[in-house]
Amino acid sequence: MSSLLEVRGVTKSFDGFRAINDLSFQIGGAELRAVIGPNGAGKTTFMDIVTGKTRPDTGEVLWGEHSRSLLRMNEAQIARAGVGRKFQRPTVFEDQTVSDNLVMALKAARGPFAVLGWRPTTASIARVAELADEVGLGSALTRTAGELSHGQKQWLEIGMLLAQEPRLLLVDEPAAGMTLAERELTTTLLRRLAETRAVVVVEHDMDFVRRLNCRVTVLHQGAVLAEGSLDHVTRDQQVIDVYLGR
Protein backbone atom coordinates (compact mmCIF):
# COMPACT_ATOMS: atom_id res chain seq x y z
CA MET A 1 0.00 0.00 0.00
CA SER A 2 1.38 3.41 -0.86
CA SER A 3 0.73 5.83 1.95
CA LEU A 4 -0.15 9.52 1.80
CA LEU A 5 1.57 10.26 5.11
CA GLU A 6 4.36 8.29 6.69
CA VAL A 7 5.84 9.13 10.07
CA ARG A 8 9.02 7.15 10.57
CA GLY A 9 10.97 6.81 13.82
CA VAL A 10 9.93 10.21 15.17
CA THR A 11 11.06 11.25 18.64
CA LYS A 12 10.32 14.50 20.47
CA SER A 13 11.33 15.41 24.00
CA PHE A 14 10.14 18.36 26.07
CA ASP A 15 12.60 19.18 28.86
CA GLY A 16 13.97 15.64 28.80
CA PHE A 17 10.50 14.01 28.74
CA ARG A 18 9.88 11.87 25.64
CA ALA A 19 6.40 12.87 24.49
CA ILE A 20 6.92 11.04 21.18
CA ASN A 21 9.15 7.97 21.31
CA ASP A 22 10.29 6.40 18.03
CA LEU A 23 6.77 6.77 16.57
CA SER A 24 6.00 5.24 13.20
CA PHE A 25 2.59 5.74 11.58
CA GLN A 26 1.16 5.53 8.07
CA ILE A 27 -2.10 6.61 6.53
CA GLY A 28 -3.42 5.91 3.04
CA GLY A 29 -4.83 8.46 0.62
CA ALA A 30 -8.54 7.91 1.29
CA GLU A 31 -8.60 6.44 4.74
CA LEU A 32 -10.39 7.20 7.98
CA ARG A 33 -8.27 6.52 11.05
CA ALA A 34 -9.07 6.97 14.72
CA VAL A 35 -6.22 7.62 17.15
CA ILE A 36 -6.93 6.86 20.79
CA GLY A 37 -4.87 6.57 23.94
CA PRO A 38 -4.55 7.93 27.47
CA ASN A 39 -4.00 11.60 28.34
CA GLY A 40 -0.44 12.58 27.56
CA ALA A 41 0.06 9.70 25.08
CA GLY A 42 1.29 12.17 22.46
CA LYS A 43 -1.79 12.37 20.22
CA THR A 44 -1.88 16.16 19.95
CA THR A 45 1.92 16.35 19.74
CA PHE A 46 1.75 13.95 16.78
CA MET A 47 -0.60 16.40 15.02
CA ASP A 48 1.68 19.31 16.00
CA ILE A 49 4.59 17.52 14.33
CA VAL A 50 2.70 16.68 11.12
CA THR A 51 1.49 20.28 10.78
CA GLY A 52 4.93 21.77 11.45
CA LYS A 53 3.96 23.43 14.73
CA THR A 54 6.48 21.28 16.62
CA ARG A 55 9.83 20.10 15.24
CA PRO A 56 10.80 16.52 16.13
CA ASP A 57 14.29 15.70 17.43
CA THR A 58 14.73 12.71 15.13
CA GLY A 59 12.82 10.83 12.43
CA GLU A 60 11.10 11.55 9.15
CA VAL A 61 7.66 12.79 8.13
CA LEU A 62 7.03 11.94 4.47
CA TRP A 63 4.19 13.21 2.33
CA GLY A 64 2.57 12.27 -0.96
CA GLU A 65 3.56 10.23 -3.99
CA HIS A 66 7.07 11.67 -4.03
CA SER A 67 7.68 11.18 -0.30
CA ARG A 68 8.48 14.85 0.25
CA SER A 69 9.76 15.67 3.72
CA LEU A 70 7.30 17.81 5.66
CA LEU A 71 10.14 18.58 8.07
CA ARG A 72 11.67 20.85 5.43
CA MET A 73 8.49 22.93 5.20
CA ASN A 74 7.01 25.56 7.51
CA GLU A 75 3.42 25.50 8.77
CA ALA A 76 2.05 27.54 5.85
CA GLN A 77 3.82 25.37 3.27
CA ILE A 78 2.50 22.20 4.92
CA ALA A 79 -1.04 23.60 4.86
CA ARG A 80 -0.61 24.49 1.18
CA ALA A 81 0.74 21.00 0.48
CA GLY A 82 -2.66 19.68 1.59
CA VAL A 83 -2.66 19.13 5.36
CA GLY A 84 -5.66 20.69 7.12
CA ARG A 85 -6.09 20.77 10.86
CA LYS A 86 -9.20 21.26 12.92
CA PHE A 87 -8.56 22.56 16.42
CA GLN A 88 -10.82 21.73 19.32
CA ARG A 89 -12.12 25.25 19.85
CA PRO A 90 -13.93 26.53 16.75
CA THR A 91 -12.21 29.61 15.35
CA VAL A 92 -15.03 30.91 13.18
CA PHE A 93 -15.77 34.64 12.93
CA GLU A 94 -18.79 34.89 15.22
CA ASP A 95 -20.09 38.23 13.84
CA GLN A 96 -20.03 37.07 10.23
CA THR A 97 -22.54 34.88 8.44
CA VAL A 98 -21.87 31.25 7.55
CA SER A 99 -21.52 32.36 3.95
CA ASP A 100 -19.02 35.15 4.79
CA ASN A 101 -16.93 32.76 6.87
CA LEU A 102 -16.71 30.37 3.93
CA VAL A 103 -15.91 33.23 1.52
CA MET A 104 -13.02 34.26 3.78
CA ALA A 105 -11.76 30.69 3.86
CA LEU A 106 -11.89 30.50 0.07
CA LYS A 107 -9.94 33.75 -0.20
CA ALA A 108 -7.35 32.50 2.27
CA ALA A 109 -7.03 29.26 0.30
CA ARG A 110 -6.12 31.30 -2.78
CA GLY A 111 -3.20 32.95 -1.04
CA PRO A 112 -2.50 36.44 0.26
CA PHE A 113 -2.16 38.08 -3.15
CA ALA A 114 -5.52 36.91 -4.44
CA VAL A 115 -7.25 38.70 -1.55
CA LEU A 116 -6.44 42.17 -2.92
CA GLY A 117 -9.20 43.27 -5.22
CA TRP A 118 -10.99 39.98 -4.82
CA ARG A 119 -14.68 40.01 -5.83
CA PRO A 120 -17.09 37.13 -5.41
CA THR A 121 -17.64 35.38 -8.72
CA THR A 122 -20.44 33.03 -9.73
CA ALA A 123 -18.00 30.17 -9.34
CA SER A 124 -16.98 31.16 -5.82
CA ILE A 125 -20.61 31.71 -4.74
CA ALA A 126 -21.42 28.22 -6.02
CA ARG A 127 -18.38 26.83 -4.20
CA VAL A 128 -19.51 28.45 -0.92
CA ALA A 129 -22.93 26.81 -1.28
CA GLU A 130 -21.25 23.49 -2.07
CA LEU A 131 -18.97 23.72 0.99
CA ALA A 132 -21.96 24.56 3.20
CA ASP A 133 -23.88 21.58 1.80
CA GLU A 134 -20.93 19.29 2.41
CA VAL A 135 -20.97 20.06 6.14
CA GLY A 136 -24.76 20.13 6.51
CA LEU A 137 -25.12 23.93 6.68
CA GLY A 138 -26.70 24.42 3.26
CA SER A 139 -29.80 26.01 4.76
CA ALA A 140 -27.85 28.17 7.22
CA LEU A 141 -25.82 30.31 4.78
CA THR A 142 -27.28 33.63 5.91
CA ARG A 143 -27.17 32.87 9.63
CA THR A 144 -24.62 34.60 11.85
CA ALA A 145 -21.97 32.12 12.96
CA GLY A 146 -22.33 33.26 16.58
CA GLU A 147 -25.95 31.98 16.61
CA LEU A 148 -24.96 28.46 15.57
CA SER A 149 -24.84 25.60 18.05
CA HIS A 150 -21.43 24.36 19.16
CA GLY A 151 -21.67 21.41 16.78
CA GLN A 152 -22.68 23.60 13.85
CA LYS A 153 -19.69 25.88 14.51
CA GLN A 154 -17.43 22.85 14.38
CA TRP A 155 -18.96 21.84 11.04
CA LEU A 156 -18.54 25.38 9.73
CA GLU A 157 -14.88 25.23 10.64
CA ILE A 158 -14.55 21.90 8.84
CA GLY A 159 -16.21 23.53 5.81
CA MET A 160 -13.65 26.36 6.03
CA LEU A 161 -10.84 23.80 6.07
CA LEU A 162 -12.34 22.07 3.03
CA ALA A 163 -11.96 25.35 1.11
CA GLN A 164 -8.21 24.59 1.05
CA GLU A 165 -9.01 21.20 -0.47
CA PRO A 166 -6.83 19.27 1.97
CA ARG A 167 -5.76 15.73 1.14
CA LEU A 168 -5.35 15.00 4.84
CA LEU A 169 -7.62 16.34 7.55
CA LEU A 170 -6.48 16.13 11.19
CA VAL A 171 -9.28 16.45 13.74
CA ASP A 172 -8.55 16.61 17.49
CA GLU A 173 -11.40 15.61 19.83
CA PRO A 174 -14.40 16.69 17.74
CA ALA A 175 -17.02 15.11 20.01
CA ALA A 176 -16.18 17.25 23.04
CA GLY A 177 -19.10 19.53 23.92
CA MET A 178 -21.39 18.11 21.24
CA THR A 179 -24.86 16.74 21.85
CA LEU A 180 -25.47 13.08 21.00
CA ALA A 181 -27.31 14.08 17.80
CA GLU A 182 -24.40 16.33 16.78
CA ARG A 183 -21.89 13.58 17.48
CA GLU A 184 -23.84 11.18 15.27
CA LEU A 185 -23.97 13.71 12.43
CA THR A 186 -20.25 14.36 12.89
CA THR A 187 -19.33 10.68 12.52
CA THR A 188 -21.41 10.54 9.33
CA LEU A 189 -19.68 13.69 8.05
CA LEU A 190 -16.16 12.43 8.82
CA ARG A 191 -16.86 9.07 7.20
CA ARG A 192 -18.13 10.80 4.06
CA LEU A 193 -15.12 13.16 3.95
CA ALA A 194 -12.77 10.17 4.22
CA GLU A 195 -14.17 8.71 1.01
CA THR A 196 -12.13 11.23 -0.96
CA ARG A 197 -9.31 12.19 1.41
CA ALA A 198 -7.45 10.92 4.45
CA VAL A 199 -8.96 11.85 7.81
CA VAL A 200 -7.26 11.26 11.18
CA VAL A 201 -9.50 11.69 14.22
CA VAL A 202 -8.24 11.82 17.80
CA GLU A 203 -11.08 11.01 20.19
CA HIS A 204 -11.67 9.70 23.72
CA ASP A 205 -15.38 9.01 23.22
CA MET A 206 -15.52 5.28 22.46
CA ASP A 207 -19.11 5.38 21.15
CA PHE A 208 -17.97 8.02 18.69
CA VAL A 209 -14.96 5.91 17.65
CA ARG A 210 -17.21 2.87 17.22
CA ARG A 211 -19.51 4.81 14.89
CA LEU A 212 -16.51 5.91 12.82
CA ASN A 213 -16.15 2.19 12.04
CA CYS A 214 -12.51 2.47 10.95
CA ARG A 215 -9.00 1.28 11.70
CA VAL A 216 -7.83 2.40 15.14
CA THR A 217 -4.31 3.27 16.28
CA VAL A 218 -3.67 3.23 20.04
CA LEU A 219 -0.89 5.54 21.22
CA HIS A 220 0.80 5.12 24.58
CA GLN A 221 3.91 6.95 25.83
CA GLY A 222 4.50 8.41 22.38
CA ALA A 223 4.47 5.16 20.40
CA VAL A 224 1.95 2.82 18.78
CA LEU A 225 0.73 0.27 21.32
CA ALA A 226 -1.81 -1.49 19.10
CA GLU A 227 -3.51 -1.06 15.74
CA GLY A 228 -6.48 -2.67 14.00
CA SER A 229 -10.25 -2.73 14.28
CA LEU A 230 -11.79 -1.28 17.43
CA ASP A 231 -12.81 -4.79 18.48
CA HIS A 232 -9.24 -5.98 17.96
CA VAL A 233 -7.58 -3.21 19.98
CA THR A 234 -10.16 -3.24 22.78
CA ARG A 235 -9.46 -6.96 23.33
CA ASP A 236 -5.71 -6.25 23.64
CA GLN A 237 -4.68 -6.73 27.28
CA GLN A 238 -2.07 -3.95 27.14
CA VAL A 239 -4.67 -1.53 25.79
CA ILE A 240 -7.08 -2.55 28.55
CA ASP A 241 -4.36 -2.05 31.17
CA VAL A 242 -3.15 1.40 30.07
CA TYR A 243 -6.34 2.96 28.72
CA LEU A 244 -9.68 1.19 28.84
CA GLY A 245 -9.42 -0.32 32.29
CA ARG A 246 -8.65 2.97 34.07
Ligand SMILES: Nc1ncnc2c1ncn2[C@@H]1O[C@H](COP(=O)(O)OP(=O)(O)OP(=O)(O)O)[C@@H](O)[C@H]1O
Ligand atom coordinates in the same frame (compact mmCIF):
# COMPACT_ATOMS: atom_id res chain seq x y z
N1 LIG B 1 4.92 22.36 24.17
C1 LIG B 1 5.09 21.47 25.14
N2 LIG B 1 5.96 21.70 26.14
C2 LIG B 1 6.16 20.81 27.13
N3 LIG B 1 5.54 19.63 27.21
C3 LIG B 1 4.64 19.33 26.25
C4 LIG B 1 4.37 20.24 25.18
N4 LIG B 1 3.44 19.67 24.36
C5 LIG B 1 3.15 18.46 24.90
N5 LIG B 1 3.87 18.27 26.04
C6 LIG B 1 3.83 17.07 26.87
O1 LIG B 1 3.89 15.94 26.02
C7 LIG B 1 3.04 14.90 26.49
C8 LIG B 1 2.09 14.53 25.40
O2 LIG B 1 1.09 15.53 25.29
P1 LIG B 1 -0.07 15.53 24.23
O3 LIG B 1 -0.78 16.82 24.39
O4 LIG B 1 0.47 15.21 22.89
O5 LIG B 1 -0.97 14.32 24.73
P2 LIG B 1 -2.40 13.85 24.22
O6 LIG B 1 -2.25 12.41 23.86
O7 LIG B 1 -2.91 14.77 23.19
O8 LIG B 1 -3.25 13.94 25.57
P3 LIG B 1 -4.81 14.35 25.77
O9 LIG B 1 -5.61 13.10 25.52
O10 LIG B 1 -4.86 14.76 27.22
O11 LIG B 1 -5.14 15.46 24.83
C9 LIG B 1 2.38 15.42 27.76
O12 LIG B 1 3.10 14.93 28.86
C10 LIG B 1 2.51 16.92 27.63
O13 LIG B 1 2.57 17.51 28.90
Ligand SMILES: [Mg+2]
Ligand atom coordinates in the same frame (compact mmCIF):
# COMPACT_ATOMS: atom_id res chain seq x y z
MG1 LIG C 1 -4.51 16.06 23.07
